[in-house]
Amino acid sequence: MADARKAGYTWPSYVIRVERGKVVEFARALHFQNPIFHDLEAARAQGYADLPAPPTFSAVSQHYGPAQSLDDIGVDLRRVLAGGAEWEYLADVVAGDELTVTPRVAAIERKQGGRGTMDVITMESEFADEKGQPVLRLRTTILEILGEKA
Amino acid sequence: MIERRIGPLTLADLVRYAGAGGDFNPIHFDGDVAQAAGFPGPFAHGLLTAGILSGVVTELGRLRRYQVRYVAQVWPGDVLVCSAEGSGSADGAYDLTVEREAPDGTREVVLRGSAEVEA
Numbered sequence: 001m002a003d004a005r006k007a008g009y010t011w012p013s014y015v016i017r018v019e020r021g022k023v024v025e026f027a028r029a030l031h032f033q034n035p036i037f038h039d040l041e042a043a044r045a046q047g048y049a050d051l052p053a054p055p056t057f058s059a060v061s062q063h064y065g066p067a068q069s070l071d072d073i074g075v076d077l078r079r080v081l082a083g084g085a086e087w088e089y090l091a092d093v094v095a096g097d098e099l100t101v102t103p104r105v106a107a108i109e110r111k112q113g114g115r116g117t118m119d120v121i122t123m124e125s126e127f128a129d130e131k132g133q134p135v136l137r138l139r140t141t142i143l144e145i146l147g148e149k150a
Numbered sequence: 151m152i153e154r155r156i157g158p159l160t161l162a163d164l165v166r167y168a169g170a171g172g173d174f175n176p177i178h179f180d181g182d183v184a185q186a187a188g189f190p191g192p193f194a195h196g197l198l199t200a201g202i203l204s205g206v207v208t209e210l211g212r213l214r215r216y217q218v219r220y221v222a223q224v225w226p227g228d229v230l231v232c233s234a235e236g237s238g239s240a241d242g243a244y245d246l247t248v249e250r251e252a253p254d255g256t257r258e259v260v261l262r263g264s265a266e267v268e269a
Contacts, residue, residue: 022170029163029170030198031156032205055216057216059197077175078187080197084219089212113263 002108002119002144003074011072012102018063020095023051026060040079043094050094055087058127058138061101073105075121075144085122091135099127099135106139117147151236154206157229158253159194164226167198185201194224199261203248204230210244211267218246227253234265242267 027037035042036052043051070077093099103125111120120143127136157163165179173195176183184192200218207213224230228250237243246263250256 026201027205029166030201030205032155032208033178034208037205054201055208055213056197058199059171059173059201078177078183080175080201082220084217085197085200086215086217087213090216092212108160 001074001076002121002145004108004119005108006073006105007108008105009073010102013100013102014061014064016061016099016101018053018093018095018097018099019056020051021094022060023053023057026057027054030054030056037048048092048094050096053093053095053097055089056085057093058087058125058136061125062145064101070142073108073121075119075142079145081115081143081145082131083143085141086135089135091133093127093135097135098130100132102126102128113143114150115143115145119144119146151233152206152209153231153233155229155231155251156202158171158227159198159224159230161192161226164192164194164198166197167201171195171197171201189223190225192226194226196220196261199224199230199248200263201261203232203246203261204232205247207234207265209242209268210234210265211242213265213267214242215266216263217265218261219253220261222250222258222260224250224253224260230260231257237264240266 024144047086106122106124109120123140231249234244237245244265248261
């Protein structure tokens with residue numbers, strides 16, 4: 001189960017590169033119809049310098065090293081369900097950008113819900129551009145289901 | 151108000167998203183693992199549903215904020231019905247819903263969210 005003492009835990013920062021091919025692959029996997037995610041001319045016509053990162057592209061950071069392993073905070077992946085997420089977009093992110101990601105555990109709370117006892121784990125990541133300016137903030141909530149319904 | 155129907159989703163869609171996004175939790179593609187965890191079979195990543203909906207939202211304009219809460223699971227065979235409706239609270243603010251439509255006709259809300267786009 002999640003180690004409540006890990007609230008505030010910060011994983012090491014790491015860098016992700018937003019690649020055109022990955023943007024196209026990601027947008028296609030999500031059945032996007034909007035051409036700005038695969039057609040450079042369409043993207044530029046909308047004022048983007050290159051193909052924009054899809055809104056949930058932050059998910060690909062899982063490809064970049066074991067930096068944000070849930071093992072580090074004692075969470076059993078087999079018991080985890082996604083609760084929700086919130087993205088705050090502070091500036092355009094486009095193919096060619098390099099972003100530094102800093103993930104941290106914002107909170108770990110024990111709750112009783114429809115699925116029994118669970119730990120609600122909130123993680124926050126900041127994505128900063130080459131100048132160190134934050135361009136994206138992500139807050140993710142996961143549920144670690146611990147027991148049967150009371 | 152806009153509404154888009156996407157799917158039916160297949161197990162291949164789930165595997166393709168695992169590859170694109172990098173989340174290889176086997177609960178999303180391995181039936182034995184899903185059943186051992188108490189589910190009838192593999193179900194979609196929450197971020198697959200959230201990602202599909204986000205593509206619909208980009209048709210409304212540049213996103214400033216996007217928030218989702220998962221309320222039920224999505225299964226292979228489901229069609230996703232994604233809708234966005236102006237919330238009335240501010241220009242560019244939308245309430246979002248995804249419903250799944252199962253092959254047997256069952257309809258269920260699987261995601262609720264909100265978005266702010268540049269007005």
